[in-house]
Amino acid sequence: MEIASKVIIGLIAALHLYFLYFEMFAWDTIGRKTFKSLPPELFPKTKGLAANQGLYNGFLVAGLIWSLLIEDPKWSFYVAVFFLSCILVAGVFGALTASKKIFWIQGLPSLIALILVHLK
Numbered sequence: 001m002e003i004a005s006k007v008i009i010g011l012i013a014a015l016h017l018y019f020l021y022f023e024m025f026a027w028d029t030i031g032r033k034t035f036k037s038l039p040p041e042l043f044p045k046t047k048g049l050a051a052n053q054g055l056y057n058g059f060l061v062a063g064l065i066w067s068l069l070i071e072d073p074k075w076s077f078y079v080a081v082f083f084l085s086c087i088l089v090a091g092v093f094g095a096l097t098a099s100k101k102i103f104w105i106q107g108l109p110s111l112i113a114l115i116l117v118h119l120k
Helices: 002-024 027-034 047-069 073-097 101-119
Strands: none
Touching: 002 027, 002 047, 002 073, 002 101, 027 047, 047 073, 073 101
């Protein structure tokens, strides 16, 4: 279970690193392709907001990677649970307020990772 939990934590970190990239640096290109329901003229106006969201995703990435690098098993567990829980809450909130798809992309993987972390 330990290897499985570390792999899924790494995959979740990679996913949020991708979110950081497209929200901070490719909002006008990848953002438009991802959020097709938004009018094109909205992207230049919301570039700063998207970059802010990307920065927060970067903090989540840093926390998840940190949890993988901590040698003390207890502290590694605590840090992983904290950051995975943050992502789970964001996924649930996003599903309730924006799109149910957000839960499947963010919430469910973090929930699975939380279960695996508790089983190791």
